[in-house]
Amino acid sequence: MENMYSQTLMLLPPDELSLRISRLQSLMADKSLQAILVNDLTNLYYLTGRVYLGYAYIPAEGSPIFFVKRPVELDGELVAYIRKPEEIPSALEKLGIKTPAHIGLEMGTTAYDTIIRLQKLFPNAVTADASPLLRQCRSVKTPYEIKMLEISGKHHTMVYRRIPSLFVPGMSDIELQIEIERLSRREGCLGQFRISGDTMELFMGNVIAGDNADAPSPYDFAMGGAGVDPSLPVGANGTLLRQGMTVMVDVNGNYTGYMTDMTRTFTVGHIPEIAVKAHETSIRIHRELCKLGRPGTEAKALYQHAMAIVEEAGLAQYYMGHRQHAGFIGHGIGIEVNELPVIAPRSRDIIAENNVIALEPKFVIPQVGAVGIENTYVVTAESWRCITNAPEELIDLEG
Amino acid sequence: MENMYSQTLMLLPPDELSLRISRLQSLMADKSLQAILVNDLTNLYYLTGRVYLGYAYIPAEGSPIFFVKRPVELDGELVAYIRKPEEIPSALEKLGIKTPAHIGLEMGTTAYDTIIRLQKLFPNAVTADASPLLRQCRSVKTPYEIKMLEISGKHHTMVYRRIPSLFVPGMSDIELQIEIERLSRREGCLGQFRISGDTMELFMGNVIAGDNADAPSPYDFAMGGAGVDPSLPVGANGTLLRQGMTVMVDVNGNYTGYMTDMTRTFTVGHIPEIAVKAHETSIRIHRELCKLGRPGTEAKALYQHAMAIVEEAGLAQYYMGHRQHAGFIGHGIGIEVNELPVIAPRSRDIIAENNVIALEPKFVIPQVGAVGIENTYVVTAESWRCITNAPEELIDLEG
Numbered sequence: 001m002e003n004m005y006s007q008t009l010m011l012l013p014p015d016e017l018s019l020r021i022s023r024l025q026s027l028m029a030d031k032s033l034q035a036i037l038v039n040d041l042t043n044l045y046y047l048t049g050r051v052y053l054g055y056a057y058i059p060a061e062g063s064p065i066f067f068v069k070r071p072v073e074l075d076g077e078l079v080a081y082i083r084k085p086e087e088i089p090s091a092l093e094k095l096g097i098k099t100p101a102h103i104g105l106e107m108g109t110t111a112y113d114t115i116i117r118l119q120k121l122f123p124n125a126v127t128a129d130a131s132p133l134l135r136q137c138r139s140v141k142t143p144y145e146i147k148m149l150e151i152s153g154k155h156h157t158m159v160y161r162r163i164p165s166l167f168v169p170g171m172s173d174i175e176l177q178i179e180i181e182r183l184s185r186r187e188g189c190l191g192q193f194r195i196s197g198d199t200m201e202l203f204m205g206n207v208i209a210g211d212n213a214d215a216p217s218p219y220d221f222a223m224g225g226a227g228v229d230p231s232l233p234v235g236a237n238g239t240l241l242r243q244g245m246t247v248m249v250d251v252n253g254n255y256t257g258y259m260t261d262m263t264r265t266f267t268v269g270h271i272p273e274i275a276v277k278a279h280e281t282s283i284r285i286h287r288e289l290c291k292l293g294r295p296g297t298e299a300k301a302l303y304q305h306a307m308a309i310v311e312e313a314g315l316a317q318y319y320m321g322h323r324q325h326a327g328f329i330g331h332g333i334g335i336e337v338n339e340l341p342v343i344a345p346r347s348r349d350i351i352a353e354n355n356v357i358a359l360e361p362k363f364v365i366p367q368v369g370a371v372g373i374e375n376t377y378v379v380t381a382e383s384w385r386c387i388t389n390a391p392e393e394l395i396d397l398e399g
Numbered sequence: 400m401e402n403m404y405s406q407t408l409m410l411l412p413p414d415e416l417s418l419r420i421s422r423l424q425s426l427m428a429d430k431s432l433q434a435i436l437v438n439d440l441t442n443l444y445y446l447t448g449r450v451y452l453g454y455a456y457i458p459a460e461g462s463p464i465f466f467v468k469r470p471v472e473l474d475g476e477l478v479a480y481i482r483k484p485e486e487i488p489s490a491l492e493k494l495g496i497k498t499p500a501h502i503g504l505e506m507g508t509t510a511y512d513t514i515i516r517l518q519k520l521f522p523n524a525v526t527a528d529a530s531p532l533l534r535q536c537r538s539v540k541t542p543y544e545i546k547m548l549e550i551s552g553k554h555h556t557m558v559y560r561r562i563p564s565l566f567v568p569g570m571s572d573i574e575l576q577i578e579i580e581r582l583s584r585r586e587g588c589l590g591q592f593r594i595s596g597d598t599m600e601l602f603m604g605n606v607i608a609g610d611n612a613d614a615p616s617p618y619d620f621a622m623g624g625a626g627v628d629p630s631l632p633v634g635a636n637g638t639l640l641r642q643g644m645t646v647m648v649d650v651n652g653n654y655t656g657y658m659t660d661m662t663r664t665f666t667v668g669h670i671p672e673i674a675v676k677a678h679e680t681s682i683r684i685h686r687e688l689c690k691l692g693r694p695g696t697e698a699k700a701l702y703q704h705a706m707a708i709v710e711e712a713g714l715a716q717y718y719m720g721h722r723q724h725a726g727f728i729g730h731g732i733g734i735e736v737n738e739l740p741v742i743a744p745r746s747r748d749i750i751a752e753n754n755v756i757a758l759e760p761k762f763v764i765p766q767v768g769a770v771g772i773e774n775t776y777v778v779t780a781e782s783w784r785c786i787t788n789a790p791e792e793l794i795d796l797e798g
Contacts (some may be wrong), residue, residue: 011629050629052617053598071623071632105511111596112506112514113528129512178584191602191632197510198440199452203590212670216450216470224470230410230449231656231734232591233470257523257630317781324471335630396426 005251009066009074011049016144020047020137021064027133028060034100035059036130037088037118040109042194042335043134044255056084057156059097067091068202076315084105088123104130109196135196139332139340141354146378148258149356153376153387155187156253156260160390163249163266167397173236173247174228177207180251190254194336205251206235213248213370215323218231220338222360223248232276243269246369247397248362252337253388261333261358262388263374266397273370278363279394281313282372284362286392289343290377290384293357299347303329306343315363322364330359333376356387405679408473410448410467413542420447420463426532427459429764433499433530434458436487437519439508441593442533442736454484458496466490481507488520499542503529505782508595534595538731540753545777546659548733548755552775552786554586555652555659559684559789562648562665566796572635572646573627576606579650589653593735604650612647612769615723619737621759622647622769623723642668646796647761651736652787654780658762660732660757661787666729671688674770676794677762681771684728684760685791689776692756698746701730705742705760714762721763729758732775754778755786 010017028036031070038044038056047056047064054068068074080091085357089099105118108131119127141149148395155362159180166179181204185191193202199220208225217224241247250263265279284338285306293302306329320326330349332339333356341349351357357379362372373392377384409416427435437443437455444754446455446463453467466481467473479490487700504517507530518526540548558579565578580603584590592601598619607624616623616633625636640646646669663677684705692701705728719725729742732755739768740748740756750756757780761771772791776783 041600045630049526051600051632053619070617070619070723073615107511107515109510111508112504112511113530115511116506131512175585181584182577182581183579186574188627190628190631192600201440201450214538218451218469220469225467229656231444232589233450257628280716324469392795 003029007074009048009052009068009076009079011051013144014189016142018141021058022060022138024133024137025060027137028058028104031104031128031133032102033060033130034102035102036133038130038134039114039118040106040107042196042299043106046138046335049364053213055088057088059100064094065092085118085121090328100125102126102128104128104133105355106131106134108132119397124309124377129287135340138334140352141334141356141378145258145298145334146354146356148256149260149376149378150387152255153254153389154258155189155255156262156388157255157390159184159187160249160262160264163264164395164397164399167241171241171297173207173209173212173241176241176247177236177251180207184251184253188255190257193252193254196336196338200338202234203232207247207249207251208235208370209239209241209247211243211367212237212239212264213364214366216320221324222320222362223250223364224321226271241268241397244271244368245372246275246371247269248370250374258334259337260376261360261374261387262376262390263341263362263372264390264392264395265359265371266375266395268397271368271394272365275311275365275368276316276394278315278365281309281315282363283363283392285309286359286373286375289359293351293379293384295351295353295379295381297350297351299341299343300345301349302351303343303345303347317362318365320362322366329361330357333358335373353379353381357384406473408447408449408451408467408475408478412543417539418541419426419745420457420541423457423532423536424459427457427503429528430532431501432459432503432518432527432529433501433668435503435532437533438513438517439505439507441595442505443643443736445537446708453481454487456487456491458499464491464494466563475619483519484517490564499524501525501527501534503527505530505533507531524736534739537733538649538754539751540733540755541776542587544657544733545753545755547655548659548775548777549786551652551654551657552659552788554588554654555661555787556789558583558586558650558652559648559661559663562663563796563798566640568797570640572606572608572611572638572640575640576635576650577644579606579648583652590712591620591657592651593651595735595737598682599737600631601633602631606646606648606650606768607634608640608646609644609768610766611636611638612763613721613765613794615720619721619725621725621727621761622649623720640667643670645670647769649773657733659787660736660759660773660774661775661789662759662771663789663791663794664770664772665756665794668795668797670767670793671764674767675793676712677714677764678770680714681710681762682759682791683700684708685758685772685774686756689785692750692778692783694752694778694780698742698748698750699744701750702742702744702746703728717760717764721765728760729756731755732757746772750778752778752780756783
């Protein structure tokens with residue numbers, strides 16, 4: 001009987017699936033893993049092009065098996081429905097797959113109780129943490145993924161170009177943010193902003209005006225802001241946008257499941273020379289790192305180069321915050337906002353071709369606000385290619 | 400030297416802190432736990448009234464200690480700054496606190512790697528899962544928390560009353576949703592929607608129109624919807640709002656860090672009698688469960704009573720979905736959207752005074768859409784008191 005509703009689980013083109021699986025299997029071979037069992041929604045999306053509840057079993061060689069709990073009615077030759085993970089071992093046996101002796105689980109992101117439950121499925125196997133391997137795999141984007149990122153970047157740019165038109169004198173930071181959110185949503189932004197781990201929470205992004213930029217936040221973001229409520233202490237706090245302030249807009253672009261990060265700084269009227277200088281220093285760091293950050297470069301060397309520029313400009317006390325300083329100036333981005341590589345002083349990451357990196361050297365100038373820009377770049381053999389192309393200069397909202 | 404910026408970590412009134420800690424300590428005594436070490440942002444918020452990065456150490460007797468990593472500059476006699484959790488044991492020793500022999504950690508929500516790291520802080524202690532205990536504690540709200548929920552409910556209601564004014568003929572589901580989101584944000588909605596675990600993802604809530612209600616979603620929500628992208632497969636999918644459809648609005652209310660859930664169903668013109676009957680059946684279930692659900696009642700008995708009403712009405716095939724059925728009709732709500740108790744067939748929960756419950760018996764009628772309502776109730780000694788008081792009847796958007 002035909003099911004008029006049935007859909008294919010696999011939404012990736014066959015070549016794309018093969019490419020991702022072969023990269024993963026090559027990384028698994030380096031760690032002598034005979035299989036990995038994936039349950040994180042983000043990684044299931046990476047492996048299929050869709051979010052579903054269930055598991056993906058990736059053997060060291062051969063095709064993956066997708067175990068689905070929900071939704072109903074997904075088809076595919078590699079798809080098996082289960083109600084609970086305890087059904088996985090017998091399902092593998094029926095498929096003639098030998099129980100692995102060394103299996104990777106996502107121990108970096110999956111709850112302790114869940115990992116313990118999954119370990120019991122393979123009582124004779126040694127389990128290892130597969131999270132770093134999956135992060136490493138995802139840090140080098142495929143051409144398909146870069147296309148998804150470019151689409152997000154184009155929509156994101158469309159929104160940013162229209163931000164000045166949303167400003168009304170007398171507005172607060174949060175009122176401006178709400179109009180940017182609406183414009184983003186109407187442009188197709190999915191709203192959702194995936195973050196790995198539990199050191200960040202956010203709603204779509206932040207607009208930070210004036211001295212609110214100097215309010216320290218608990219989260220691991222580049223910038224702070226008090227927020228409007230202590231249950232979400234980051235970003236806009238209701239500051240009225242007044243003469244002499246900067247307004248930093250860091251609202252995310254997720255139009256495809258793949259995100260771009262972009263920050264631009266606006267002013268209300270004239271701002272002090274030191275703030276202008278700091279903004280220009282941010283742009284200079286971008287220019288230099290785009291040239292220096294070729295594949296093979298150490299991420300920490302990029303951090304150090306940027307730091308030298310900042311010190312030469314005499315702006316170190318304002319760099320990456322003033323009362324509280326962030327410990328990084330850039331990060332990989334893709335399905336999640338905090339991917340590899342990390343541009344930080346003790347980073348061990350090496351820049352690779354097709355990394356996608358959000359670079360965000362920023363400054364907080366007391367009594368003025370935050371300045372600087374953030375762009376998302378694709379690392380090519382020669383340099384970094386920008387995919388968030390809104391104007392970078394300070395733009396006066398009073399026109 | 401005075402610090403002009405310093406703030407107090409503790410934002411709860413002293414009585415409120417004492418009440419929450421004494422409840423927790425009483426539950427800890429039942430499990431013979433000598434301490435719990437909390438790191439989940441949600442539970443840190445519960446224990447302090449603010450989100451911070453760090454830990455809270457709750458001894459079986461006496462005052463908690465709050466270990467803070469970020470933000471900088473928080474004051475309080477119970478506050479100790481640390482850079483990493485490995486500093487906790489010596490900090491406790493300095494405070495004259497004996498190393499516990501039996502300690503609870505949040506194993507249900509914290510990543511495996513993190514729990515292993517925390518276990519190593521107390522090499523001679525037995526560790527146990529403190530997640531169920533914290534969930535149980537939080538399921539009974541204090542008068543202070545109920546006030547926070549009532550404030551959210553009032554703002555949430557203000558937004559819902561204005562939904563018909565946002566409708567423009569020719570709109571799509573997502574266009575209506577964007578206007579509801581903007582209205583919510585302008586009313587003070589924080590946007591953020593905390594969910595425990597990893598079986599749900601969402602952006603502010605869902606608007607589901609027509610047959611999109613019958614698209615199964617991977618997530619553990621009451622209703623589905625295809626979404627506009629397979630990276631977030633739930634809710635609105637771009638359906639044009641046309642004659643004869645229902646439009647179910649389930650957009651969350653988080654105005655205080657404490658959330659209310661409310662769903663209302665709108666129509667575009669006339670809808671078939673069976674959909675009207677199903678909507679009235681939902682309201683009837685609400686009326687009866689509000690009376691039946693007194694403290695001491697088994698949650699599963701409420702589920703069964705509702706099921707009997709549905710079967711009597713001959714609507715079982717449409718209840719809680721049509722192609723795919725949800726396994727629950729209600730859930731606790733507060734700081735997170737999925738708290739205890741759960742109203743489900745195999746729930747072991749017993750209704751308690753000051754539980755706060757979102758009840759959502761809903762139906763999906765093919766070719767029409769979803770119908771039914773959801774309210775958030777406070778359980779009192781006598782009945783359930785509604786805190787989401789927008790009109791419950793079907794409202795024709797063409798008005």
